Amino acid sequence: MPGFKREDFSFNAPNSITAIVSAVLLGISISISSTATAKDFTPREVTDMLHLQMTALHSVYSKKIIARLVNKDKVISASEEYEKDKALPLPAQMFRFGAEAVSNMTNKYSYSMLSEWPINPNNIPITPTELKGFKFIAQNEGKNFYTTEEIAGKKYFTAIYASRAISEACVTCHNNHKSSPKKNFILNDIMGGIVIRLAQDK
Numbered sequence: 253m254p255g256f257k258r259e260d261f262s263f264n265a266p267n268s269i270t271a272i273v274s275a276v277l278l279g280i281s282i283s284i285s286s287t288a289t290a291k292d293f294t295p296r297e298v299t300d301m302l303h304l305q306m307t308a309l310h311s312v313y314s315k316k317i318i319a320r321l322v323n324k325d326k327v328i329s330a331s332e333e334y335e336k337d338k339a340l341p342l343p344a345q346m347f348r349f350g351a352e353a354v355s356n357m358t359n360k361y362s363y364s365m366l367s368e369w370p371i372n373p374n375n376i377p378i379t380p381t382e383l384k385g386f387k388f389i390a391q392n393e394g395k396n397f398y399t400t401e402e403i404a405g406k407k408y409f410t411a412i413y414a415s416r417a418i419s420e421a422c423v424t425c426h427n428n429h430k431s432s433p434k435k436n437f438i439l440n441d442i443m444g445g446i447v448i449r450l451a452q453d454k
């Protein structure tokens with residue numbers, strides 16, 4: 253499904269007079285549109301968009317950084333011990349650093365990548381909603397899990413999206429990792445999932 257592209261909005265200013273006129277008109281149209289009611293997104297639409305954004309960044313890092321510099325050009329390695337090894341962090345680590353940074357900046361939403369068979373023991377599902385959600389995505393291929401939950405007296409809209417073994421690299425690395433509790437992942441298995449929470453209290 254093609255998305256919205258900024259280039260589709262053509263803005264031609266052949267001379268400075270039209271540029272000024274257009275700028276004034278644009279100013280007016282912006283001030284008019286700002287008084288109109290913006291579309292309110294549903295919590296589900298918001299978590300779907302956040303999920304899209306985070307998986308896009310995750311795959312961009314894997315392709316444009318790791319696959320290029322590590323696998324193709326072989327100029328640097330990627331390592332879980334990236335500081336000690338002076339290497340690039342793994343995509344899953346970059347993902348977690350992003351999530352940790354967000355949690356330090358806002359309490360409006362939070363997210364994490366979890367698994368019932370985690371390499372990093374902190375990434376295990378624990379809340380009743382997480383456990384229910386992971387069971388749901390395992391039994392309902394292609395479906396996401398959406399619900400509301402209360403944690404420490406606060407209400408959340410919570411969404412869980414499956415993370416699948418889309419390449420052999422996922423399977424090989426997890427199956428061979430000394431801390432992985434599961435050694436028999438195969439291609440396209442659900443290896444875990446992304447949990448996104450939106451705070452519902454104002």
Ligand code: HEC
Pocket residue numbers: 332342344345348365366367369370371372373375415416417418419421422423425426443444445
């Ligand atoms: C080079 C090794 C490597 C590759 C390749 C890899 N992972 Fe991981 N993965 C890890 C490590 C290490 C962690 C723990 C990161 C952390 O510290 O939170 C992790 C974490 C995860 C988690 C969170 C639960 C856990 O195990 O801690 C999921 C889910 C996951 N990976 C899925 C995938 C998928 C899907 C792919 C392929 C698209 C993939 N991984 C590729 C090493 C790898």
